[in-house]
Amino acid sequence: MSAEEIRHDWTLDEVNALFALPFNDLLFRAQQVHREHFNPNEVQVSTLLSIKTGACPEDCKYCPQSARYDTGLEKERLMEVEKVLQRAKEAKQAGSTRFCMGAAWRNPKDRDMPYIIEMVQGVKDLGLETCMTLGMLTREQAMMLKDAGLDYYNHNLDTSPEYYGEIITTRTYQDRLDTLENVRAAGMNVCSGGIVGMGENANDRSGLLMQLANLPEQPESVPINMLVKVEGTPVDHLEDMEPFEFVRTIAVARIMMPKSYVRLSAGREEMNEQMQALCFLAGANSVFYGCKLLTTSNPDEDSDVQLFKKLGINTERGRDYSDEAHESVLRDAVAEKESEALFYDAS
Numbered sequence: 001m002s003a004e005e006i007r008h009d010w011t012l013d014e015v016n017a018l019f020a021l022p023f024n025d026l027l028f029r030a031q032q033v034h035r036e037h038f039n040p041n042e043v044q045v046s047t048l049l050s051i052k053t054g055a056c057p058e059d060c061k062y063c064p065q066s067a068r069y070d071t072g073l074e075k076e077r078l079m080e081v082e083k084v085l086q087r088a089k090e091a092k093q094a095g096s097t098r099f100c101m102g103a104a105w106r107n108p109k110d111r112d113m114p115y116i117i118e119m120v121q122g123v124k125d126l127g128l129e130t131c132m133t134l135g136m137l138t139r140e141q142a143m144m145l146k147d148a149g150l151d152y153y154n155h156n157l158d159t160s161p162e163y164y165g166e167i168i169t170t171r172t173y174q175d176r177l178d179t180l181e182n183v184r185a186a187g188m189n190v191c192s193g194g195i196v197g198m199g200e201n202a203n204d205r206s207g208l209l210m211q212l213a214n215l216p217e218q219p220e221s222v223p224i225n226m227l228v229k230v231e232g233t234p235v236d237h238l239e240d241m242e243p244f245e246f247v248r249t250i251a252v253a254r255i256m257m258p259k260s261y262v263r264l265s266a267g268r269e270e271m272n273e274q275m276q277a278l279c280f281l282a283g284a285n286s287v288f289y290g291c292k293l294l295t296t297s298n299p300d301e302d303s304d305v306q307l308f309k310k311l312g313i314n315t316e317r318g319r320d321y322s323d324e325a326h327e328s329v330l331r332d333a334v335a336e337k338e339s340e341a342l343f344y345d346a347s
């Protein structure tokens with residue numbers, strides 16, 4: 001499939017047919033598509049700093065940061081700009097080229113914007129690429145962030161439109177699509193994906209990928225998260241998802257969005273090395289690196305380094321044409337251990 005053939009008209013039947021392929025056929029096809037657009041032995045590496053933690057008014061059932069669930073998470077107010085910049089400096093010294101900042105908000109308030117803008121400008125002045133995830137954005141806010149120098153914005157669709165109401169009631173699917181449209185209109189790169197294993201059915205997984213692939217412009221980055229069941233959230237009791245179904249989801253995402261970085265995101269700690277290797281074979285080519293992923297744990301750096309070595313995988317610097325939000329590339333960090341101070345410790 002060449003770049004000209006990127007499709008935005010996927011139907012549910014077509015997506016379901018991909019999922020229904022024999023496993024080996026599906027992986028072979030995904031690997032073919034992957035090799036047309038990416039080096040199959042390179043994985044991008046992302047880091048993420050929580051700049052405001054917990055006490056979120058939204059009711060996303062999977063999220064320990066929602067104020068509605070008692071998960072024992074320690075709340076943190078918006079970090080001071082200087083502290084954020086200090087972390088960014090450390091990230092740069094450790095080899096990062098991009099710095100992502102996440103805040104547990106429904107949306108940024110007007111009073112927050114000057115601080116946020118200062119953070120973006122400060123991080124930019126350090127010579128780093130910038131990315132943020134702050135909740136819903138108006139067109140005006142998106143323009144302000146773009147003008148401040150924000151390169152990437154993350155906002156996930158989470159699941160299919162049909163299943164969405166089972167997971168979130170405090171904002172609509174259309175709200176999410178509107179934010180993505182505002183980010184695009186402002187000229188920023190889009191990072192958007194979802195979470196599987198939340199009790200959705202197969203059609204919902206197809207529906208999520210259909211929504212993402214059929215956007216007017218496919219996201220530069222597509223994080224596929226496996227639900228991390230945090231005690232105290234309404235989904236903490238759900239049965240584990242069939243691992244091969246997760247690998248299939250990665251493969252189908254790769255086929256439908258051939259030029260996007262497909263990120264193996266939350267849930268990687270529960271995956272053994274073999275499972276992660278299958279995900280890379282299916283076309284995943286980005287991971288989070290570091291021991292904390294906002295508030296849930298992530299494999300430590302050493303185990304990633306070892307796994308990459310075993311698989312002959314190199315980390316990759318961002319590409320001009322298809323980069324992603326949430327990402328600071330740590331190419332050198334495969335050889336050298338990352339500074340602990342870079343990661344927010346929510347434990």
Ligand code: SF4
Pocket residue numbers: 056057058059060063064065066103104105106135
């Ligand atoms: S996912 Fe984001 S919006 Fe939803 S509760 Fe968590 S922090 Fe809030």
